Amino acid sequence: MSEEPGGPGRAPRDARHAWARLRRAGSPRPSRSNLLAMLLAAALGFAIIAQVRQTSIQGLETLREDELVRIFADVDQDGDQLSGEVRDLQSSLDLLKSRTTGEQEAQRAAQQRLDALGILAGTAPATGPGVLVRIDDPQGKVRQTIILDAVQELRAAGAEAIQVGSVRVVASTWFADTDAGISVSGTEVRPPYLIRAIGDSDTLAGAMQIPGGVTATVRRAGAEATVEIQDKVEVGALLSVRTPQYARPVPTPTP
Amino acid sequence: MIPAIGLALGILVGLLLQPAVPVWLQPYLPIAVIAALDAVFGAVRAILDGIFSDKVFVVSFLSNVVVAAFIVFLGDKLGVGSQLSTGVVVVLGVRIFSNVAAIRRHLFDA
Numbered sequence: 001m002s003e004e005p006g007g008p009g010r011a012p013r014d015a016r017h018a019w020a021r022l023r024r025a026g027s028p029r030p031s032r033s034n035l036l037a038m039l040l041a042a043a044l045g046f047a048i049i050a051q052v053r054q055t056s057i058q059g060l061e062t063l064r065e066d067e068l069v070r071i072f073a074d075v076d077q078d079g080d081q082l083s084g085e086v087r088d089l090q091s092s093l094d095l096l097k098s099r100t101t102g103e104q105e106a107q108r109a110a111q112q113r114l115d116a117l118g119i120l121a122g123t124a125p126a127t128g129p130g131v132l133v134r135i136d137d138p139q140g141k142v143r144q145t146i147i148l149d150a151v152q153e154l155r156a157a158g159a160e161a162i163q164v165g166s167v168r169v170v171a172s173t174w175f176a177d178t179d180a181g182i183s184v185s186g187t188e189v190r191p192p193y194l195i196r197a198i199g200d201s202d203t204l205a206g207a208m209q210i211p212g213g214v215t216a217t218v219r220r221a222g223a224e225a226t227v228e229i230q231d232k233v234e235v236g237a238l239l240s241v242r243t244p245q246y247a248r249p250v251p252t253p254t255p
Numbered sequence: 256m257i258p259a260i261g262l263a264l265g266i267l268v269g270l271l272l273q274p275a276v277p278v279w280l281q282p283y284l285p286i287a288v289i290a291a292l293d294a295v296f297g298a299v300r301a302i303l304d305g306i307f308s309d310k311v312f313v314v315s316f317l318s319n320v321v322v323a324a325f326i327v328f329l330g331d332k333l334g335v336g337s338q339l340s341t342g343v344v345v346v347l348g349v350r351i352f353s354n355v356a357a358i359r360r361h362l363f364d365a
Contacts, residue, residue, distance in 0.1 A: 018303050018361040033309030038261035039300075040316050044291045045265025051284050054267075054276040064337055159329070 008195040119161050122168035122239035126161040130198035130233035131205050133214075137191035137223040144182040144222065145173035150173075150195055150214045157207035161235040165189035168237040191223075201229045258295075283324035286343055289321035291316060293347045296354040303361035316349060323347070 010024040060068065118124025133150060135142055151169055154162055162169040167184040181190040197204055208227045209215050218225040276284055277308040311325040323343055330339030359365065 015364045021303060021305065022299070022362070026326050026358075031309075031312070034257050036309065036313055037258045040291075040313065041258040041261030041295070042268070043263035044288070044295065045262040045267075046269045047284060047288050047291070049269025050274045050276050050286055053273065054281065054284070066337060153348060159276075215280075 010107065034094060062080040108130070120170070121241060122161075122170040123241055126198055126235045127232060128160070128198040129201045129231050130159070130196065130235075131201050131208065132228040132230055132233060133193075133197070133208055133225060135191065135193040135195070135218055135223055135225045136229070137193065139222055140181075140191070140220065141222040142182075142193065143221075144177050144190065146214070146217055147182055147184075147193060147195070148175045149217065150208070153207050153214050154195070154197045154199070154204055157203045159199040159204055162197040163196045163235045163237045165194060166237050168235065168239050170239060196233050196235050198233050198235055201231075205229050280337070282340075284329050285309070286323040286327050287320045288341060289344055289347045289351075290319035293350050293354070294319045296351050300354045300357045300361075303358060 017161070059131060064073070073217075082099075119126045131154075133154075135146075135150075147164060151162055151173075165187070166186050167173070167187045167189065169184075173185050177206065178188060181188060183189070205227045207213065208225070215225045215227065265286070294312070297315065298312045300309060326343050327336060327340050330336040333339075
């Protein structure tokens with residue numbers, strides 16, 4: 001194929017001699033062989049560049065079958081791995097989502113409970129349909145028992161929030177007579193007495209106006225009671241919660 | 256000197272033209288390039304040995320290229336293309352190394 005040398009074991013020639021020989025061979029001579037050698041060398045350089053470029057831009061179409069199979073297997077394996085990763089991440093996302101939803105749910109339930117308890121304990125303002133009971137008492141005939149009856153009657157009729165004058169009525173509210181009017185939990189309330197109650201307005205109004213009920217009692221005492229049904233009754237008076245000094249909740253056994 | 260200029264010229268033309276290798280040539284070109292390199296190193300060694308012949312060089316260059324391409328072609332047809340390509344590259348690589356070693360002994364006495 002190529003020029004074979006004289007075989008191994010030759011005595012190395014003089015290096016200077018070799019360089020001169022090389023120079024002489026490379027020096028320009030106007031010969032056909034020299035031109036041909038240059039042409040071949042140029043072709044070689046061109047081919048090298050073409051191949052280097054081809055290798056750097058090579059796509060899949062020039063690969064052999066077994067290489068394609070190998071690449072395919074690699075891609076397949078990668079795909080399996082990645083889809084497994086996707087599954088893992090999806091499940092942890094679901095977990096986190098459900099946890100968040102659970103927390104939101106618990107928070108919502110707690111907020112609902114807080115609202116209900118706030119209305120019940122009088123620490124939150126309340127609004128809704130209900131009645132406005134107005135007791136005009138110019139002669140000072142109305143005693144606290146009448147007001148208490150009215151409150152109890154409203155409670156029995158399902159009132160959810162009650163306010164007498166500017167005082168919220170809760171579980172610990174008490175009534176007492178004073179010279180100028182009545183005292184509600186220590187706050188002086190003078191006539192006319194305004195009782196706001198939130199609940200089913202028809203039931204509340206009916207409870208006020210039943211024969212022998214609050215309206216009749218007030219009238220018999222010499223005062224005037226009017227019951228007004230309203231779509232929106234504001235019970236805005238608030239109570240501050242006092243931490244019980246003596247009473248402690250009995251711990252409930254956890255299931 | 257002239258062949259070196261030719262090589263540089265070829266590289267320059269290649270860089271300028273940005274040639275695309277035709278599809279039918281793609282499997283054979285790498286092996287052909289290795290074979291041509293083998294012929295070139297063989298020629299340099301022959302010059303230093305004082306037995307260089309133009310005719311032998313041209314014939315060996317062309318036959319190297321053709322035989323290498325043919326072996327790859329045959330290997331592809333027989334289903335052992337990649338193995339045979341590897342084999343050809345190894346053989347040519349060994350030859351190139353031995354030729355370079357001889358050239359080195361001539362030029363540097365080492």
